[in-house]
Amino acid sequence: MNKKFFILILISMTLSLSGIIAVQTYFIKSNLDKNREEFALSISKVLTSVSDDIEKREYSEYVYKFNELINSGVNIDTTAINNLYFISENNGSNETIIYRNGIIEESLKLPSFLDINIDSINITRISNEREKNFFSLSDPEDIRQYTPEQLLLRIGEISRSKEILFETAYKDLAKRNPIHRRVSSDEIESLLNNALLDNKINLNYEFGIFDNELLTRVQSSNFDFYANEGQDKIFTTTLFKDNENNSDFKLSIYFPNLRNQLLSSSSLVSFDFEVVILSVIFTLIIVIVYVSTISQLLKQKKIAQIKSDFINNMTHEFKTPIATINLVLDSIKNPKIIGNKDKVIGYLNMIKDENNRMNDQVENVLRISRLDKNELDIEKTNLDLHNLINNAVGHLDLIMKNKNGKIELDLNSKYSFIKANQTHFTNAIINIIDNAIKYSDNNPIIKISTRNIDKILNEKDIILSISDNGRGMSKDVQRKIFYKFYREQSGNLHNVKGHGLGLAYVKKIVNYHKGEISVNSIVGKGSTFEIKIPVNNNNTI
Structure with a gap:
């Protein structure tokens, strides 16, 4: 892309x-x-x-009690009652006119139906002249000039339709209650x-x-x-x-x-609230899909880059033996060479070696592909891991001498038998050691050791540790080295031979043997690979 x-x-x-x-x-x-x-x-x-x-409710109770009081008659202590009331209403001006005539001294005791802390309400009035009182039902200020007692007395004498008078009096009296x-x-x-x-x-x-x-x-x-x-x-x-x-x-x-x-x-x-919940859920789904899509795009981009590097590396790996074979064939055609049997045989051996080298590269690619598809038939037998290690070291002995390096063995495990495939497990060990040699600049020193660790139910594992003094790896590289086609680069794409399948193959083989592989590395100080695999039936060496 x-x-x-x-x-x-x-x-x-x-x-x-x-x-x-x-x-x-x-x-x-x-x-x-x-x-x-x-x-x-x-x-x-x-x-x-x-x-x-x-x-x-409170107002209704006051009205009910006051009506009962009026209908039953109040206790009036009167010394003289010569007062005549005449009530008229002026509908045009919304006024009520009360006419009084005579002399009256009256004392009205209203029982305390108002539920305040007094026994009764005393209303006393003395009048010796004619009075004409006006008050407007629509003017609150006109109503407030009368005391609550006067209004309660008046409301008992006038029409029930004028409840505003009673309500005004009731509110003033009711607020005295706690x-x-x-x-x-x-x-x-x-x-x-x-x-x-x-x-x-x-x-x-x-x-x-x-x-x-x-x-x-x-x-x-x-x-x-x-x-x-x-x-x-x-x-x-x-x-x-x-x-x-x-x-x-x-x-x-x-x-x-x-x-x-x-x-x-x-x-x-409500429906809106349900819509909100659904909206949140769908938005989260979109976010998850977005993150997943971006992750897949980045992963595919990396895979495409890795495959491109793999093709370039494979091309380089094949180009060298092909060029060597062409050069040898041209040499054989030389009349001076073709007549020399020993030289011809030597050149033919070189062609065979280069051909085997290309064949190994193809086999590696096919092997990892078949492992991915679980098509590789791996037969496992009871083997001594120490013997597999010695065989692997023997394959690389000549290379180590050419690099002025050495391999130090410390095989001290008491329980070293495992159930494994001899060819594939040996190749896995060879790949790790070969990788250590490739990424060591000068005089590689590789230390190989084994030890046992206990598991539950008296079972044991064996740990194979392979350490080198090479360049080491960063944390980011350590996370990627077991990916297919991945190779650490340092400027030049082909500074180290290979195609990035070695460690991916190792991990596949170790997993197939129910083991685990891990790496610990420090840049500039080297790397340590550890393979943990179950011991078979606790066989001892």
Whole structure:
């Protein structure tokens, strides 16, 4: 894949995904804000409804008690009653006119049906002249000039349609009562339960009434305003407004762990909320697919690069023996050579060696391919690992001498028999040692050792350790050396012969023998390969 085209695809996909996430985030945030606003509006309606119900209930009780009082007759202690009332209403001006005539000294004792801390309400009035009193039903200021007692007395004498007079008097008198006598916790809880259910809200809540910002005794059992402050939102409404439309009382409610309750409450999961959840899920799927796609693209790009390097390396590996064979054939054609039997035989041996070399390269490629497809038939027998190590070292003895290197053996394992294929396991050891030789600049020193480690149930493993004093590898190279076709490079692609299949083949063989291989390396100090493989039946040497 062209590098510029790959970068263009990567940028396009990233921008597209970023746009999708931005739109989805905006959509989700908008829906969550909408749900929060709708929930707050519903709670506000609930609190307003509860407040109105409480005030209506109290007002109805006052009206009922006062009507009973009027209908049954009040206890009036009168010294002289010569007062005649005449009431007329002016519909045009919305005024009521009360005419009084005579002298009256009266004392009215109204029983304390208002539930305040006095035995009775005393109303005394002395009149010795004719009075004409005007008051407007639509003017609150006109009403406020009378005392509550006067208004209560007047409302008993005039039409029931003028309830505003009674309501004004009732509010002034009712506020003398302490809050716990006007409403109870049980009443508020009952009203809240009904109102919340009417709005399809089934959540745990706590409530309390505040008087001038101080919590009163009217509260739910677990109400803790200060502990909850700053955590869950507090919803508040006024309670028992006076004639000035003001109130010292506030009914407050909050929902502990509101977010968790909203998520777990099926009754509050609206269609929009379900859409939000689905949107989050699909967005996560898109992100996962995006990451997976980018990962695959990068992996394929690396594989393509590795395969390209492999082809170049294989071409180089084949080119050398082919060139050698062509050179030898040209030499044999020389009349001076063709008549010399010994030289011809020597050249023919060179052709055979180069041919075998090419054949080995082809076999390596075919072998790793068949291992990948599990088509390679590997027969395993009981073998001594120490013997396999010695055989591998023997194959490389000449190469080590040419490099002025040496191999140090420390084979001390008591249990060294393993179940393995002699050819393939020997080749695996040879590949590791050959790799150590290739990546050692001068005088390679390779140390090979074995040791046993115990496993459970008296079973044992044998550890084969191969260390060198070569160039070493970085952490990044260590993660990749067992990949097919991978070869560490240092500038020139062909500075080390090979095609990157040696260690990949080693790992395949070790895994096939139910073993493990690992590497530990420090740049400039060398590398250590360790193969751990199960001991077969605890056979001893």
